[in-house]
Amino acid sequence: MSHPDYKNIGGLKDKLIEETGEVFMALGKAGRFGYFNYHPDRPETNNIMELYKEVDDLLAVCTDLHWFLYPLNRDVESGKITEEEAIQKLNEAGL
Numbered sequence: 001m002s003h004p005d006y007k008n009i010g011g012l013k014d015k016l017i018e019e020t021g022e023v024f025m026a027l028g029k030a031g032r033f034g035y036f037n038y039h040p041d042r043p044e045t046n047n048i049m050e051l052y053k054e055v056d057d058l059l060a061v062c063t064d065l066h067w068f069l070y071p072l073n074r075d076v077e078s079g080k081i082t083e084e085e086a087i088q089k090l091n092e093a094g095l
């Protein structure tokens with residue numbers, strides 16, 4: 001997901017699921033094979049940096065989600081938009 005070409009593919013929920021899964025996968029690889037081991041196809045990096053990269057991707061999605069949810073709730077609570085409009089925006093974001 002970190003490649004900019006993929007930034008606009010999929011909704012927030014799908015991105016959160018994908019990136020969470022990638023963090024778990026990187027944790028599993030590091031736990032099984034060692035944090036400073038590396039995949040034979042990617043000798044230029046190691047498992048700790050693979051985990052770091054996936055955590056970075058997850059943080060980016062969490063930041064997007066955070067800045068989507070907070071203003072949406074604020075707008076409902078202030079009466080700027082209705083709950084139905086907020087639900088529509090949630091649906092449009094894939095949530």
Ligand SMILES: [Mg+2]
Nearest residue numbers: 001022054057
């Ligand atoms: Mg990723």
